Amino acid sequence: MNDAQPKLPRARGPVSAAVIGALRGPVGSVRLPSLDDIDVLGDDDAQLALTCCYELHYRSFSGVDDGWEWDANLLSATSRLERAFVDRLADEVGPPVPVPGRAAITALMDLAHGDGPSLSAYVEKQATLRELREFLVHRSAYQRKEADPHTWAIPRLSGRAKAAMVAIQYDEYGDGIATAMHAELFATTMRGMGLDPTYGAYLDLLPGATLATDNLATLFGLHRRWRAASVGHLALFEMTSVVPMGRYAAALQRLGATTEHQRFYRVHVEADQVHERVAQDEMVAGLLESEPATAGTLLFGARALSEVERRFSRHLLTSWSQHRTSLRTPLDWTDASASAASSGSAGHSSTGASVTRIHVARAVAPRCESAS
Numbered sequence: 001m002n003d004a005q006p007k008l009p010r011a012r013g014p015v016s017a018a019v020i021g022a023l024r025g026p027v028g029s030v031r032l033p034s035l036d037d038i039d040v041l042g043d044d045d046a047q048l049a050l051t052c053c054y055e056l057h058y059r060s061f062s063g064v065d066d067g068w069e070w071d072a073n074l075l076s077a078t079s080r081l082e083r084a085f086v087d088r089l090a091d092e093v094g095p096p097v098p099v100p101g102r103a104a105i106t107a108l109m110d111l112a113h114g115d116g117p118s119l120s121a122y123v124e125k126q127a128t129l130r131e132l133r134e135f136l137v138h139r140s141a142y143q144r145k146e147a148d149p150h151t152w153a154i155p156r157l158s159g160r161a162k163a164a165m166v167a168i169q170y171d172e173y174g175d176g177i178a179t180a181m182h183a184e185l186f187a188t189t190m191r192g193m194g195l196d197p198t199y200g201a202y203l204d205l206l207p208g209a210t211l212a213t214d215n216l217a218t219l220f221g222l223h224r225r226w227r228a229a230s231v232g233h234l235a236l237f238e239m240t241s242v243v244p245m246g247r248y249a250a251a252l253q254r255l256g257a258t259t260e261h262q263r264f265y266r267v268h269v270e271a272d273q274v275h276e277r278v279a280q281d282e283m284v285a286g287l288l289e290s291e292p293a294t295a296g297t298l299l300f301g302a303r304a305l306s307e308v309e310r311r312f313s314r315h316l317l318t319s320w321s322q323h324r325t326s327l328r329t330p331l332d333w334t335d336a337s338a339s340a341a342s343s344g345s346a347g348h349s350s351t352g353a354s355v356t357r358i359h360v361a362r363a364v365a366p367r368c369e370s371a372s
């Protein structure tokens with residue numbers, strides 16, 4: 001585990017420049033520009049600004065005054081970004097409205113069993129090593145802090161829902177074993193694929209579509225009024241994990257990764273069969289039993305997750321189908337060559353295909369596939 005704080009990222013536009021510029025100085029004012037003409041849902045600049053606001057509640061950044069975390073000016077800027085983010089999500093999936101608990105569960109099941117071309121199916125069968133490494137870099141935004149965003153919700157829950165979320169989170173944190181924490185297993189996978197697992201190492205490379213997936217989990221976790229959305233988000237995470245995780249493990253195997261480096265994904269195939277049941281039968285059912293009026297918000301959390309994941313998948317598949325990097329700038333390829341050579345995979349897939357060959361993806365309506 002590397003406890004070092006990441007560096008502040010580079011600004012991408014006026015919104016992130018306002019936040020990052022402020023964080024470089026003493027605690028004080030933040031002059032956020034107007035967000036009126038920005039589609040915050042996928043905007044690189046605005047999503048990075050929100051990420052910087054949220055990271056103050058996790059590890060923050062080197063050289064940033066800890067006083068910024070609860071500074072009223074910074075919180076005001078965060079709130080404006082969050083309102084714009086939520087408004088755009090509501091545009092896409094509808095605002096939270098009262099629904100019967102039974103209807104929320106049915107809708108949750110429908111979301112979990114949606115069909116259509118999937119990112120994981122592409123990665124399993126066709127992704128090159130270059131594309132797989134990009135996928136891991138994207139996912140590092142969430143997976144190097146895996147479980148933390150939902151943990152914020154625990155004190156806001158009670159009874160069965162709380163106990164179930166704690167049970168799931170306990171597994172996510174490695175059942176009390178530091179090296180088994182899922183965030184650490186993901187670091188092992190990154191290392192094995194020649195990537196830097198340092199927390200925040202790739203923040204400058206991550207587009208808004210990726211940052212939105214991470215910011216959404218934090219948004220729901222940090223606000224008591226979104227506690228049911230956090231439950232819906234985590235439930236759909238668990239309900240859509242097993243098959244994609246098996247596919248990602250198979251992709252790693254196909255491209256020469258060792259058993260150790262596949263472990264993050266293999267562990268999820270087993271664990272999330274259990275988590276899926278706990279999430280539905282205890283966490284969701286328990287919340288709807290104790291707070292039936294939250295059913296609409298629970299469903300909003302799941303639908304919002306589905307929407308940001310759909311956009312994330314579409315971004316990757318479209319980029320790859322057009323022979324472009326899905327990151328803001330391409331990865332440095334040198335370290336991967338060294339790693340692959342030392343592990344015996346020699347920069348080629350087990351099928352003999354060149355790792356630099358780009359496959360064409362079917363980039364239409366990807367379904368929600370998350371990772372818990």
Ligand SMILES: [Fe+2]
Nearest residue numbers: 146172182372
């Ligand atoms: Fe996990």
Ligand SMILES: [Fe+2]
Nearest residue numbers: 238272275372
């Ligand atoms: Fe899980």
